[in-house]
Amino acid sequence: MKITRTELARIVKEETEAYLSEMQGEEGGADPDAGEGVEHPLDKLTKDVQTLVDQGIELMSMEDPLIEKGYKAKLNSSMGFYFVEIRGLGTTDPRTYMIISKEKVRPDAETKFAGKYAIGAMD
Numbered sequence: 001m002k003i004t005r006t007e008l009a010r011i012v013k014e015e016t017e018a019y020l021s022e023m024q025g026e027e028g029g030a031d032p033d034a035g036e037g038v039e040h041p042l043d044k045l046t047k048d049v050q051t052l053v054d055q056g057i058e059l060m061s062m063e064d065p066l067i068e069k070g071y072k073a074k075l076n077s078s079m080g081f082y083f084v085e086i087r088g089l090g091t092t093d094p095r096t097y098m099i100i101s102k103e104k105v106r107p108d109a110e111t112k113f114a115g116k117y118a119i120g121a122m123d
Contacts, residue, residue: 020109041089046112046119049099053115059084095121
């Protein structure tokens with residue numbers, strides 16, 4: 001059987017994602033650096049977005065409510081679709097996150113969902 005480097009890289013990536021997903025399920029998705037009983041900032045963001053979704057707030061109107069909750073949120077558009085960008089979660093996470101229609105993404109092990117939206121780190 002012959003496997004190209006590209007195929008091997010894809011297989012390794014898929015297996016790694018599956019393993020991380022399994023590990024997250026066993027550990028309850030807790031952040032190992034957060035300490036026991038402390039909610040991970042991405043989980044808090046997901047809950048806050050779910051609350052907005054439950055209130056009937058659409059993506060285009062999420063910027064101000066998220067800012068009121070203390071997030072550095074900004075509504076953006078690119079290539080014909082809209083997303084809310086969140087800069088940093090907490091004091092130790094400098095990554096940029098985005099909230100976007102879950103139909104527009106290919107989820108990975110870290111992707112969270114709130115209603116019809118996907119929430120995850122931008123690479």
